[in-house]
Amino acid sequence: MRLYPEKLAHHLQAGLAPCYFIYGDEPLLKLEALDMLRQCARNNGFDDHLRFDAPNLEWDDIFSASQSLSLFSQRQIIELALPEKLDKNSAQRLGELLKQCHPDLLLLITGPKLNQQQQKSAWFSAISQAGPVILVNTPEGSHWLRWLQQRIKQHGLQIDNDGVQWLSLAFEGNLLALNGELEKLALQQLPSPLSLALLQEQVQPHHQFNPFQLFDPLLEGKVKRATRILLQLRAEGIEAGMLCHLFARELTPLIHMQLGLTAGQSFSKLAAELHIWSSRQGLVQSALQRLPLAKLQQLQAMLGAADVAVANFEEDEAWRWLYSLCVGFLDGKKMGINP
Incomplete structure (x- = not known):
């Protein structure tokens, strides 16, 4: 099941799935989705939390962790950060791990941007069947402008049209830097709506392209x-x-x-x-x-x-x-x- 990042909060109102896979090249959206899932899990009694990062995924340790609970918690989160490419052994072990999902074990799996071949793989299909997959790519074109306008509103700011256009050019491809600047603007007592001239005084542009x-x-x-x-x-x-x-x-x-x-x-x-x-x-x-x-x-x-x-x-x-x-x-x- 594919789930868009902006729909995650609504999805969680119906409860947690046993597994989530968040993949893509946008660090801010990935971090925000993970934070939302962690918070929801904590609110539902998932107090034990273990994390395993690529490139050295020790699968025996991961399986051992998935089959044991601490003395202080009956519900457990296991986070896995997958590498750029999953070798045959890792793909097989991941498939085995997904079969162990149960209501007291939450798997939060993250990965990089995947090509079409990777998205057609058996391991990706297994993850998709185990729970929602969330693609977090950097918004572009009209999607970028719409995302920017929503984020401005989310921070309780009002910015005139020229200011919004300037921000879209000044921060294109760098959502982390943009979000940080909007947070700082929201904390200041500035006249509303914010004008282009005022933004150019207060904000340092941070473009980022690949x-x-x-x-x-x-x-x-x-x-x-x-x-x-x-x-x-x-x-x-x-x-x-x-x-x-x-x-x-x-x-x-x-x-x-x-x-x-x-x-x-x-x-x-x-x-x-x-x-x-x-x-x-x-x-x-x-x-x-x-x-x-x-x-x-x-x-x-x-x-x-x-x-x-x-x-x-x-x-x-x-x-x-x-x-x-x-x-x-x-x-x-x-x-x-x-x-």
Whole structure:
């Protein structure tokens, strides 16, 4: 059963399930979900609490803990933090542990962001049958703005529209820092609604992006957002060479697919051959409809120029080419610059 983080409080009104799996890449949402579950468990008499962390999960110790209770408690919480990849032995032992769930044992399992293959695994299926699974990814696009507005309201604040937009740009990708700033604002006696000027006086921006967040906006043609992410990645110290490698991983399949479509092959067959996840196929189709082969080949040549600049230690030149490359995803018109 899949459960969204914002629905967890309502779910808990009906009581605790024997097992919860919280996974994803958003630390604030993961921490808040865990805290809510721990508090609910304590309110229901789960006083004994043990935690086991990756990468060194000692399964014999975990099983021993799950089969014994302290002298002072009849109900027990066991927390497991799973590693990035679960080996065969761990997957098997986890499946065995899930079969031991009972009303006096609560399993709180956390994990990283999972790919599609991991979500189709037997161990993930076993966890899903044992209790709710809660995906905690960083909200993006309209979901991010909606989350921000809800969090502002939750802290009892009122902020004008310009202020909300500024916060959405100043803290995109960094929910922990944003929540901390909202908590501080809520403790101060400031005029309401908070204006943009006042926020800029009181709050220090904390953007945070990872390189993989750059490519979905590019595939959608959202160049303004993509270039903003690119500039922030540079400010955060990401190397141009790393981005060149990631751009090649995105561009090469696009060119292969455009060649295949031109030759009469179906999109679904090409997507399967190139192992493009179903969740991204809509984005890829959008890009292919907008970017003809000639434009994609020009973008590839620009990437080659960025690669040469990296090899020659011309960092500024490499970043200029990467910026132009992002702009090139806007439409199918050939650009007036040549590598």
